[in-house]
Amino acid sequence: MLDSLGEISTDYSNKAQNWPALILNADYRPLSYFPLSLWSWQDAIKAVYLDRVDVVAEYKEVVRSASLILPIPSVIVLKSFIQPSRRVPFSRFNLFLRDEFKCQYCGKESNNLTFDHVIPKCKGGKTKWENVVAACNICNLKKAANSARQVGLKLATPPSKPSPEILLNKGRKFPPQNLHATWRDFLYWDVEFEE
Numbered sequence: 001m002l003d004s005l006g007e008i009s010t011d012y013s014n015k016a017q018n019w020p021a022l023i024l025n026a027d028y029r030p031l032s033y034f035p036l037s038l039w040s041w042q043d044a045i046k047a048v049y050l051d052r053v054d055v056v057a058e059y060k061e062v063v064r065s066a067s068l069i070l071p072i073p074s075v076i077v078l079k080s081f082i083q084p085s086r087r088v089p090f091s092r093f094n095l096f097l098r099d100e101f102k103c104q105y106c107g108k109e110s111n112n113l114t115f116d117h118v119i120p121k122c123k124g125g126k127t128k129w130e131n132v133v134a135a136c137n138i139c140n141l142k143k144a145a146n147s148a149r150q151v152g153l154k155l156a157t158p159p160s161k162p163s164p165e166i167l168l169n170k171g172r173k174f175p176p177q178n179l180h181a182t183w184r185d186f187l188y189w190d191v192e193f194e195e
């Protein structure tokens with residue numbers, strides 16, 4: 001049972017063409033990291049207009065209407081603090097991040113990771129943190145609808161639901177690409193930024 005998931009993208013360059021604004025909580029930390037909290041420029045400008053946010057940094061680009069010219073915000077900060085969610089979304093990216101983008105059977109890194117149900121779906125295995133791991137094509141095909149033991153595969157660690165802190169720590173090893181330069185001061189990734 002092969003759930004092919006294709007490429008995992010942490011490249012923000014496409015989104016950057018739409019001038020997204022990085023949203024900071026009132027404590028100047030990103031509202032979320034995975035995924036990174038970004039708003040469209042339209043939503044960012046609306047929030048500025050409604051006085052819900054302060055603008056921290058701007059793009060060079062502007063939007064024009066009949067009566068005014070507004071620089072597009074690149075970083076905005078909420079005026080009131082929002083309690084960050086403790087919920088870690090069960091997403092493809094978060095699952096691969098938990099498993100550090102490595103096959104949990106052979107330990108190899110792969111650009112073509114798939115999901116593997118430890119207890120196969122056809123045997124009642126659920127799609128949840130505790131039963132899904134990252135696996136390379138080869139191990140996934142080998143395992144198919146068997147248990148790992150039946151085909152001589154062994155799990156590196158039993159899968160579990162990660163806390164936001166664990167995910168954030170693992171995230172430090174996998175910086176996204178093409179983050180905007182004005183976001184640098186508010187993010188922890190030590191990466192080269194595009195001007």
Ligand SMILES: [Zn+2]
Pocket residue numbers: 103104105106107108135136137138139140
């Ligand atoms: Zn493998």
